[in-house]
Amino acid sequence: MGEKSLSAKSGKGFGIFVTFCAMFLFWLLLSGILDVLHVGAGIICSAIIAFVSHDLLVTQKWDKMLRKSGRFIIYIVWELWQILLANLDVAYRVLHPKMPIDPVVIEFDTSLRSDLAIVTLANSITLTPGTITINVDQERGRFQVHSIAQKPADALLVDKTMQEKVAKVFMEE
Amino acid sequence: MVELIETILLAVVVLFLAAGVFFMLAGAIGLLRLPDFYTRLHATGKCDTLGEVLIIFGLLLYHIYYYSPGAELSVQLVPVKLLFLICFIFFANPTATHAIMKAAYNTGVKPWKKGDRRM
Amino acid sequence: MIEPEAMLTIFLATALLIVVTIILALYRATLGPEVYNRVAAVNVIGTKTIVLLVIIGYIFERPLFFDISLLYALLNFIGTLAFAKYLERGEVWSS
Structure with a gap:
């Protein structure tokens, strides 16, 4: 809710303008042809996309987003x-003749609530050693994680380095 | 001097390609060897992501050095496209893995425990 | 100076090894015991195909293949998501 009121305060036009610029830059980078037809089509398409979906890209004030992307x-x-x-780690476990695996399913709570923070943490858990996110409950910040052995599960349950790092990036302590 | 730099660059490109292929092979072997669905996704979700990104990054380095000077604009912009591809793979691959895993868990596929039969 | 032929050989070897991994994944896609194993293997084959398309673009020196691989990445991702949703809920779109 807080994010929406911020967006309304900073103005609808600003959001449309930023989305238009980003989309048009993307078009130019992908096409690379600079004649009237292609650039004109790009302007029309970016304008339509900016008008329809400007509230998806710009949801917060600009300086806050910039600081977040730096930490990101x-x-x-x-x-x-x-x-x-x-x-x-995975290559070692797969190629080892005895396959040292002992899967467990664990659950833990976090203080993260915003969409981007939860997506970042879920994808980070999937990409880091031995763990994959199964379920996320956004309202309680509860994560269900499948772990290939007990040791990587302890890294999430006891050490909590990754949760702290993500919380620091999005400033939700 | 120029030849030395070129040789080093080629070695780096080949190193990236070889590392990528190694991780992809490890992922494929894991897909065959591991005992159940969830552990197989561990192998594919991680090893494939990094393997593909390494291979594309190696090709990107090759492209920047060999093609860019004096080529036309659409060819010079290819590294940007490859960079988009890398970002997209980093975002999309874990999400797809997570989506399949969540579907399987919510429909009641039991995770394999140590000592169970292979599935 | 490195000859282009040497690089061509390296790219061909890489592409061949990727094809080998695709064949290994194809085993899981055809004989995998449950439907989820099959979906996971198909997703893996799709993501490997993206890399294969990029390498083919360098072997034949056609920049067109990079656009195709971008498009294929998008389609493969959306297809896997649709499959997962369908298997979980029995329908793709619920209002």
Whole structure:
């Protein structure tokens, strides 16, 4: 609710303008042809998309989003390192002759509530060592996670480094 | 000097391609070897994502060095398209894995426990 | 200077190995015990096809293939989501 009132305050026109610019830039990057026909078609298509769905892209004030994206990029770097570890872990488990796996299903609660934060955490859990998100209850912030062994499950249940990092990115402590 | 840089670049590209293929093979072997549906998704959801991203990134480096100088605009913009593809794979692959997993869990497919029969 | 033929050989080898992984996944797609195994294997084959299309674009030096691979990525993702929703609820769209 708070986000919607912010968007209404900063103006509908601003949202439409930002969406139009983003869509038109995307069009130019994908097409790469700069004659009248293609650019004109691009302007018309981006205008229609901006008019119909401007409230999907711009939901908050601009400076807040910019600061969030800065912290998000730092988080992505840490996440890439975790993904590499995850892949080596899975490759080890798969190629080991005895297959050291012992699957468990765990549940835990978080304080995250916004859509983007929950999507980020769910996808991060899926990509990091040994865990995949099964179910997310947005209202209580409850995650159900399938873990391939007990040790990666403890990383989420006891250490909680990933939840803290995501909460820091989206500032929802 | 230029030749040395080119050789190093080629080595980096080949390294990326080889690492990507290795992870994809590991994912495929996991898809065959692991005992049940949930653990198989562990193999495919992680290994395929990183393997594909590594291969596309290697091709992107190759493209930037070999094609970009003096080519026409639509060819020069190909690395941007590949970058979009990388972002999309990072976003879409875990989401698809999660969607299948949630569907299976909610319709009552039991997870495999240690000591059970292979499914 | 590296000859283009050497790179062509490397790309062909990569493409062949990807085809091998696709064949391994095809085993799971045809004989997988439950429908979920099959859907997962089909999703895996689709994502491997994206990479295969990009490599084919470099082997034949046609930039057109990159657009096709972008489109295929979108279609494969939406198809998998629709499959998952359908299997979970028995219908694709519920009002």
